[in-house]
Structures are given as C-alpha cells and as structure tokens.
Amino acid sequence: MNTVWFLLVALMLIAYAVLDGFDLGAGALYPFAQTDEERTMIFRAIGPVWDGNEVWLIAAGGTLFFAFPLLYAASFSGFYLPLNIVLWLLIFRAIGIEFRSHVRAQIWRDFYGMIFFVASALLIVFFGAALGNVIRGVRLGPDHYFFAPLWTDFRPGPSPGILDWYTVLCGLVALAILSMHGALFIAMKTEGELQARMQRVGGRMLPAVVALSIASLAATLSVRPDLLHNYGAFPAGWLVPAATIGSLAGVAHFWHRRNDRAAFLASSAFIVFMLCGAAFALYPTLLPTTTAESNSLTIYNAAAGPRSLVIGLFWWVPGMLLATGYFVLVYRLFSGKVSTAASDHGHY
C-alpha cells in the first residue's frame, strides 16, 4: 500500500510538472514576444488552463500530507525558507497574469508582464533546485527533522544549503527544459510570426537541454553514486532512461518536421520519463539524508497508518478519474490555435 501511494504522489507531481510546466515555461519565454499583441497571445494560450494546472500542486500537496504525514511535516518545515519564497512567487505570478489584462496603459501592461516573467522563471529554477535537494538529500536528524538554510558553502557536502552548485545546476536544467516545453506549447497554440519565433526558440533550447541534462546526470552520479542501486537490482528500469532519450529524440525529430503538436507531446513524454527515472532511483526513499542512513525518510517510516492509506484509495481513484475527465473536456474545448480576435477570450 505504501508503494501504491508513492506511485500516486509521484504521478500527481509529474502531472503538475508537465502541465504547469508549459505555462511556467511560457512565462519564462515572455521576453521573446515582441509586440503587445504577441504577448497577449501568450496569455490567451495559457489563460483558460493555468490555474487548473496549478491545482495539481494543491492536490499533490494534500495527497502527500495525508499519505506521508512525517515527510510532509519534516520537509515542509525543513525547507521553510524556499517554500515561503515559492508561495510569494506564485502570488506575484498570479498578480502578473490577472492584472496585465485589466490595465490599459502600456507601461503598466509591460510592468505586470515583467512580474509574470520574473516570477515564472524564478519558480522554475526553485522547483528544479527543490528536486535537486530531494535527490542530493538533506541533513536529517535522528528524529527525521532538519532545517535547511538557503545556502552554506555552495557544496553538496554533509551540511548543504538549499542552493549549492548541484541544486543550482538542477534549477538551470529545469529552466532549459521547461523553456523548450513552453516554446513548443506556444508554437502549437499560435500562428504566424510568433509561432515561427517560438519554433526557433524551442530549437535553440534543444542543444542546451541535451548538454545540461548530461551535465546534471554526471553531477548526480558524483553526488549520489548509490542512486544506481535500483537500476542494478532491476535492470528493466533502464527502459526509463532509454525512453527519456527516445522522447528527446522525438522532440528533435518533430521539431525538424515543424510538427508542433507532436513535438510538444514528445517534450511532455520527456519530462514524464525523466521524473519517472528520478522516482525509480529514489524508491523507496522519499527524502535521503546526508547523515546516518537510518535517518532517511522512506515510504515505510513516513507513511500514515495502514488503515488511512486503504481508506484513501476509495475516494482518490474515483476523484482523480473525474478530475482527468474535466481536464480532457477543457483541453478539447480549447484545442486549436488561439485567435487574435478580441471577443473570444474573456477579459484577456
């Protein structure tokens, strides 16, 4: 049952990364839109879906809370500082999106657009660094609690901070991947000049994604050599990295053919497989430690009581089926290119 909930929480977080990933990425690419009209197109492309995408974070947080209370308690209090900064950035980003459409003076539209851009880009870096922290591990005490400062000596040693060279590298990898992901999404949703430019941006991001992914992989293995353990024990796991490489090749292939939709789907698959690879390597650990091995949080010592876990399945499965249904409905209704005509897009 503990493994089931590990998979379900991972599934929700991956869904969040893919879905909110493209609208965060679109935010990071905001400066590439050159006219006010092009910028408006970006907002129209993500307008109907971005807050729904953000709900995956809330739902994943709630699921984590009830399935692994000790992990929730220890990691949220230990990552106190970066989490609060992430919360403020989420607020600023929403301010940027909502307010830009309501003001008419150009300078204020640019101002809120800038807030949207900065908050989106920083959020991506923080989320990437967060994943880096979870892979690298933190200084967990015997009671499984810790408190991570924002930085110490920028080295992933026994008492690392939130930011060190490894986690910053992870943040940059996330920025490159989600920028590519966002560019492909905007290219898929728009036409003309903006579409062509986003295709070019997506293409330029590709080599960066490849280089940074290789670098981060090498760095990960030097920081946490034991992460290969699961791959050694279950060689079938190597299919996941193979699929990751395959889907990235798919991105390149479809990008060359100017098939935006397929390229975007391939990039979604790339993110899914990459995170699956990380989850597979971590399992059954949830948060590794840089201290004594027994301090690590695992799916066994962090889980809620067995009865709570069983009861949870009874509502989680139908609930998520319904939620998936809503998403299919919304994405189908808003499929296709966004138009430049004013009246079809609410207040955007």
Next chain:
Amino acid sequence: MQDALFIHRLHFGFTITYHYIFPQLTMGLAPLIVILNTLALRGDAVYDDAARFWTCVFGLNFVAGVVTGIPMEFQFGTNWAQFSRLTGGIIGQPLAMEGVFSFFLESAFLGLLLFGERRLSRWGQWAASFMVFLGSWLSGFFIITADAWMQHPVAYRRLADGSFEVTGFSGILTNPWALLQYMHTMSGAGITGAFVMAGAGAYYLLSGRAPIHGRRFVQVGVIAGIVFSAAQIFPTGDMHGKYMARVQPVTMAAMEALFHSGPGAPLVLLGQPDVEHERIDNPIVANKVLSFLIYGTARAEVRGLDSFPRETWPTNIPLLYFSYHVMAGLGTLFVAIMALAASLLWSGRLFQTRWMLWMLMCAIPFPYIANSAGWLTAELGRQPWLVYGLLPTSAGSSANVSAGNALFSLLGFMGVYALLSILLLYLVQDIVGRGPERSPAA
C-alpha cells in the same frame, strides 16, 4: 520557544483571515450566479450580462483565493509540523479531497465560463456555472470537516507513536459538528455574496451608471440576503450554539464571559470582560436569556467559567468574547437591514428609496467583518487545544523553525498581502467602473 509559538499562531491567524476574504465571496456568489444564469435561460440579455459580470468578479476572487490558499495548505507542514505528523492521516484526507474533488472541478469549469462563452450553449453555460457552484460548496465542506475534526474529534484511534488514525471515514464526514458548522459557514458566505451583489446594484442605481442592471442586482441580492441572514441565526446559528454548549461548555462560557455558574444566566449585550476580576464592566444584559437560548427554559442552570479548571479556559477570553459579540451583533443587524429592504422591494418602493440604497451600499464591508469574527470565535474558542482535548496547541508547532525564521515569513506575507490588497482594490474599482453592460470593445 513561547515566542516562536506565538509567531506561528499569528502567522496562521493572519494568513487565514486574509485568505478567507476571497472564498466567502466566491462561495456566496456561486449560487447567485447559478440563479442569474437560470433567469437568463428565458432569453433576457440583462441577466446574461449580470451573470457574465459576476462571473468575472468571481474569477478574480477565485484566483486570489487560490494563491492565498496554497499558503494555508503548505503552512500545516511549514509551521505546524508536529500537528501535521500526528494528524496527517486524518486531516490530510479532507484537504486532499478538496483539491481532488473541488478545485479541479471549480477551476476547469470556471475556465470554461470565462473563456469559452462562445463555445458553450446557453444550457452549457448554465451547467458550467452549476459545476462551479458545486465545486466551491464542496471545497467549503471538506475544509469544514477538517476544522470540525479539530473542534470535535470523532472516528479516530491513536497509534503507538501518538499519531491519529481514522477508524471510519464516513464518521469524519458526518461529524455532527461539521454539518452544523457547514450550514452556518455557508449561509455566512451567502450573506457576503448577497450584500456585495445588492450593494453593487445600489451603487449602479444611486450613481445612475447602469440602473437597469443595478435593479436586478439589488433584487437578487436582497431576496438572497433575507434568506441567508435569517438562516444564519435560525436554524444554523441556534443549532450550532446549542451543540457547542454541550460539547465545549467552557468555550460557550468564555464567549459569553459568563464567569459564574447559576440558574437563569443572563445574555451580555454590551460590556468589556475583565478576566482578572472575573466581571463585566458597564454591562448591559438581558436577564435569563442565555439559559433560554441554550436550554429553552429561562431557569436552566448554565455552567460558568468557575465550573472549569483555569488551564482549560480559552487562552484569550477578551478577544473571543469580542469576536463572538461582533459576529452575533452584526448577524442581527443583517436581518434588520435585509428585512427592511425586502419589505420595500415587496411594496415596489425599494428602487426609489435612496436612503435604503445608501444603506445597502455602505453595508458591503460588514459581512466580511462578521464572517472573520465568526471564524475567530470558532478557533479562539478551541484554544488551548489544536485537537480539542487531545493535542495542546503548544505541542503542534514546528520545533525546527526558529522564531526568527517564522517572523521572516510572517513579515513577508504581510508585505505581499499589503501589496495584493492595493492592487486588488484598484482592480475592483476598474471592474466596477467598466460596469455590467456588454461593451462591444471588450
């Protein structure tokens, strides 16, 4: 440590009070938007405009509610780690269910309503607004079940490590406290929605800016307002109070600042509690009314604070007393305002009675105050416990987060929310200024 605990409490209190500004309006407006969309089914374009206008207001409040709500969920982990570890298996379930069952529903169909108007038929639009209503009222339910379990824990057992485990989930969802509190909270939200709609309509009538739409707003707002204001006192407030007097008698005594037990307990209408000397300064009381309200007979014995050991008293009795009296006083006032407005509406004179319209317009902030005061009453009344009678508040906060770090984020939230307030006020002014008519350029 005491210091850190105080900051953690202030942190939660401040952010939750600010957050609740938004959901009370969305939960209150949601059923009214369904009503407007229902009226629009007959093909009246004014109701179409009205529904669109209020959906836009709803959308803005929904986004503000989401971005100030994520910090609430996260704060259980960041500032109340011990509480989260011990109760996560129970409290986490309704919180996760809120995300899974309500927020996906609400955000998906709100997106459809705001952006997909052209893609939906009239009935499609009605259905989408109904789904948004369902989502917002479900989310209220899940949050209330979480809070109700803390107020009145049911269907649990304790594991060896001290943590709580659920024994029957239906027990948690059908907690009598939850059902009573849910009805009371939702009708409170309905009051906010109704007063805001009626008040905005009054503004459009008084300013002559959009009189045709203004009339419909006032009409729907006043009718909903009288229903919700009445329901807030009877039956929901009455039942909730009686139940509370049974399961949290010390809280009831502190709310009423009833220091001494005895038959024929009075209801204090005005006066400041002096906890040190166990008395009320310059009191105005209604004799025997408290006994009557709780037990239905004027002679009944009501237990005062002196019947309970001091360490079980709520920790901030004056604030609890004031919150409760502000809530109850305003609740009574709302019935009076809405009854007056409804009688003028009935006799067809409301739209010409400018003083009444002024009163409706100026009344907009007060339901917000009453709802916040109500929540303060509930949560201060729960002290000194996080989980009533089982887990003291002092045992729940994050021991690994120092007072300085907690203050850092508290100040950060104060700054961010101050900025957010300024910007939102500007936006509200902009939306109100654009008006409810469909403008061809928009």
